[in-house]
Amino acid sequence: EPEVTQTPSHQVTQMGQEVILRCVPISNHLYFYWYRQILGQKVEFLVSFYNNEISEKSEIFDDQFSVERPDGSNFTLKIRSTKLEDSAMYFCASRDRGLAGELFFGEGSRLTVL
Amino acid sequence: QKEVEQNSGPLSVPEGAIASLNCTYSDRGSQSFFWYRQYSGKSPELIMFIYSNGDKEDGRFTAQLNKASQYVSLLIRDSQPSDSATYLCAVIPRGSWGKLQFGAGTQVVVTP
Numbered sequence: 001e002p003e004v005t006q007t008p009s010h011q012v013t014q015m016g017q018e019v020i021l022r023c024v025p026i027s028n029h030l031y032f033y034w035y036r037q038i039l040g041q042k043v044e045f046l047v048s049f050y051n052n053e054i055s056e057k058s059e060i061f062d063d064q065f066s067v068e069r070p071d072g073s074n075f076t077l078k079i080r081s082t083k084l085e086d087s088a089m090y091f092c093a094s095r096d097r098g099l100a101g102e103l104f105f106g107e108g109s110r111l112t113v114l
Numbered sequence: 115q116k117e118v119e120q121n122s123g124p125l126s127v128p129e130g131a132i133a134s135l136n137c138t139y140s141d142r143g144s145q146s147f148f149w150y151r152q153y154s155g156k157s158p159e160l161i162m163f164i165y166s167n168g169d170k171e172d173g174r175f176t177a178q179l180n181k182a183s184q185y186v187s188l189l190i191r192d193s194q195p196s197d198s199a200t201y202l203c204a205v206i207p208r209g210s211w212g213k214l215q216f217g218a219g220t221q222v223v224v225t226p
Binding site for chain 1: 148152155156157158159160163202204210211212213214215216217218219
């Protein structure tokens with residue numbers, strides 16, 4: 001069964017360092033998303049991406065964050081200068097067509113900022 | 115700010131009983147409604163979705179939607195210890211690019 005894959009599963013970094021989280025969405029999917037979940041809190045939307053551009057972003061997704069789809073398969077989330085409060089689980093998700101169907105989630109990347 | 119509200123629980127349910135979970139949402143224009151299950155440290159996994167008013171059944175799960183009351187619920191029949199998890203209600207708000215807006219989740223504990 002096709003699945004969304006994310007790497008790394010866990011990354012530990014020092015405050016101020018840049019981090020890139022990688023995702024490989026399901027191959028025929030068209031809509032891509034990043035969510036985050038701080039420990040003990042709810043899953044929060046960060047950004048959606050369609051047709052090689054950001055279609056929607058939340059207030060959390062400030063200038064420290066960026067996304068790109070560099071090669072038609074990978075979908076990356078970059079945090080330019082990490083802060084302690086960026087420590088969270090980051091989930092990538094994708095959807096094939098339409099905006100109301102099932103969203104498939106990856107297993108997540110746990111980011112710990114020290 | 116559009117909100118999705120759930121009772122955080124924990125909801126303790128004896129094995130074999132029915133678990134009833136509730137969710138309200140503030141955006142009256144929301145069209146799609148989802149229930150996800152999340153085990154600790156894992157990603158959300160879809161249980162079911164519902165678009166129309168009324169009930170939708172899938173195995174031991176039944177989702178109920180009442181758009182007039184802005185209310186969606188999930189019933190889990192014959193609860194099993196493996197159903198112990200956090201259940202997330204999610205909606206797609208009107209005008210969004212398919213983003214899911216999640217509630218904080220209800221923790222369910224099924225006791226043998």
